[in-house]
Amino acid sequence: MRTASVKHWVDADKDGCTTRAEVLKAEAVTAPEQGTSCRLSGGRWYSPWLFRFRRRWD
Secondary structure (H helix, E strand, O other), X not given: OHHHHOOOOOOOOOOOOOHHHHHHHHHOOEOXXXXXHHOEXXXXXXXXXXXXXXXXXX
């Protein structure tokens, strides 16, 4: 996974989810399922740069 190499994704509020996961959950058009260790699956987001909906951000 791309985020494994990114060391600046922190869990600032200590709820088990990194900043990346928090933003993905907050900006989802359709909320993703949250699994163990805050692993997200499913969900849907709109990309204003691509002018289309996306299902993955990996």
